[in-house]
Amino acid sequence: MEEDFKVIENYLMVRMPEELDHHKSVAIRETADRMILREDVKNIVFDFEDTRFMDSSGIGVIMGRYKTIHCLGGQVFAIHADGQIKRILRMSGLKGIIEVLD
Amino acid sequence: MEKKKNEMKIEFDARSENEGFARVAVAAFMSSLDPTLEEIADVKTAVSEAVTNSIIHGYEEQEGKVYIVCEMTGDVLQVSVEDQGKGIPDIEKAMEPLYTTKPEMDRSGMGFSFMEAFMDHLEVASEVGKGTRIEMWKKIGTTPWLGEEE
Numbered sequence: 001m002e003e004d005f006k007v008i009e010n011y012l013m014v015r016m017p018e019e020l021d022h023h024k025s026v027a028i029r030e031t032a033d034r035m036i037l038r039e040d041v042k043n044i045v046f047d048f049e050d051t052r053f054m055d056s057s058g059i060g061v062i063m064g065r066y067k068t069i070h071c072l073g074g075q076v077f078a079i080h081a082d083g084q085i086k087r088i089l090r091m092s093g094l095k096g097i098i099e100v101l102d
Numbered sequence: 103m104e105k106k107k108n109e110m111k112i113e114f115d116a117r118s119e120n121e122g123f124a125r126v127a128v129a130a131f132m133s134s135l136d137p138t139l140e141e142i143a144d145v146k147t148a149v150s151e152a153v154t155n156s157i158i159h160g161y162e163e164q165e166g167k168v169y170i171v172c173e174m175t176g177d178v179l180q181v182s183v184e185d186q187g188k189g190i191p192d193i194e195k196a197m198e199p200l201y202t203t204k205p206e207m208d209r210s211g212m213g214f215s216f217m218e219a220f221m222d223h224l225e226v227a228s229e230v231g232k233g234t235r236i237e238m239w240k241k242i243g244t245t246p247w248l249g250e251e252e
């Protein structure tokens with residue numbers, strides 16, 4: 001789990017799991033929040049390279065972190081999202097508040 | 103010609119580790135209808151939303167059982183997800199986009215919106231103290247692949 005989280009400069013890089021559902025989201029939330037507090041994190045990058053499934057639990061993970069990062073004056077990025085993930089991001093309205101890059 | 107019917111039922115403990123199993127079981131069951139990748143993703147997401155709701159809202163992560171019944175009639179898939187949990191006091195309100203009773207758990211209130219968007223039809227029956235049943239229908243194998251419109 002910890003190896004999926006890396007801090008580079010003031011960016012927290014999070015490697016998202018293959019299936020991002022409620023079951024998986026709990027530990028990601030906790031670890032990300034711990035690292036945002038502990039390390040000198042201002043921005044967060046969610047990497048969806050390995051992710052083939054995401055439901056509203058994933059939206060909650062991103063939205064919750066966005067609130068903290070936004071307060072810190074930072075930015076949230078989503079990278080390597082496939083068609084299914086992008087569709088969910090768009091429908092939730094998240095696409096308007098975070099940066100979705102390829 | 104009479105439409106052939108095919109049915110499957112599963113019952114499992116309301117534990118988060120069963121969420122993956124539940125959506126994969128439904129996806130595997132519908133495979134004989136030759137669904138597109140997008141249709142499979144749609145159904146998996148809808149099932150995941152309903153099952154997750156039973157676990158976190160219906161049973162509030164306490165013990166309980168979740169029941170799934172799937173039926174294929176012709177090219178129509180019907181899925182029902184049921185719990186005997188606490189029930190929904192105001193269904194109309196619960197179905198509003200962004201409405202959630204668990205914001206502290208990082209829920210976003212998108213579950214019902216996704217179920218409605220990804221399936222053709224949705225019905226919710228619920229009684230406080232008794233439980234909730236979500237019934238969803240989707241016609242498979244007829245929607246053309248639209249891909250990602252930017």
Ligand SMILES: Nc1ncnc2c1ncn2[C@@H]1O[C@H](COP(=O)(O)OP(=O)(O)OP(=O)(O)O)[C@@H](O)[C@H]1O
Nearest residue numbers: 056155159160196202203209210211212213214234
């Ligand atoms: N099976 C259920 N039993 C009891 N209450 C439910 C059930 N399903 C949904 N609800 C209620 O309906 C509300 C809306 O559900 P919905 O799935 O749309 O959003 P959410 O679960 O709160 O957030 P998200 O799905 O985005 O993580 C829930 O917050 C809950 O109060």
Ligand SMILES: [Mg+2]
Nearest residue numbers: 151155213214
């Ligand atoms: Mg939900």
